[in-house]
Amino acid sequence: MTSGQMPSRPIGWWLKQADAHLDAAFDRSLEGRPVDRRGWQVLASLAKCPTSRSELVASLAIFDSPSAVDAVVRDLRSRGWVEESAGVLRLTSNGELEHAALAPLVAGVRARVAEALPQDDYVTLVQLLQRLVEAV
Structure with missing residues (x-):
């Protein structure tokens, strides 16, 4: 496809393909580890800031259902990586170690992704997707 030429497939196809390829890349990267992309998202969210279960579920709602996020939290708690006290979820020291091991x-x-999309292109793509989401 040359610049300015209409893509052969509609935008929805490309969005689904991009998401599927990102999921597959995370699966390959985390293969053999005890968590998947969703587990990573919970660990990363809690590494940034301890939070309530409802706030965590809300922040990850675009990725999974509340019951699925709860299942991930239960799994991470059973591994001793997440604890809940006074209604706040936080990483344990072992959870911090696992987060640090997964981060690379x-x-x-x-x-x-950065190799495929240089910074300016990435910013433009995200801005265009944001405009699309806000428009429809």
Whole structure:
């Protein structure tokens, strides 16, 4: 396809393909590890800031149902990586270690995205997707 030429497939197809390829890249990167992309998202969210279960579920609602997020939290708690006290979820010291061990793997996926989309293109793409979401 040359610049300015209409893509052969509609935008929805490309969005689904991009998401599927990102999921597959995370799956390959985290293969053999005890968590998947959703587990990573919970660990990363809690590494940024301890939060209530309802706030965590709300922040990840675009990715999964509340019951699915709860299942991930239960799994991470059973591993001793997440604890809940006074209604607040936080990483344990073992959870912090696991987060630190997984971070370079996730960074590798992000680096491949950055290679495919230089910073200016990435920013433009995200801005265009944001406009699309806001418009429909």
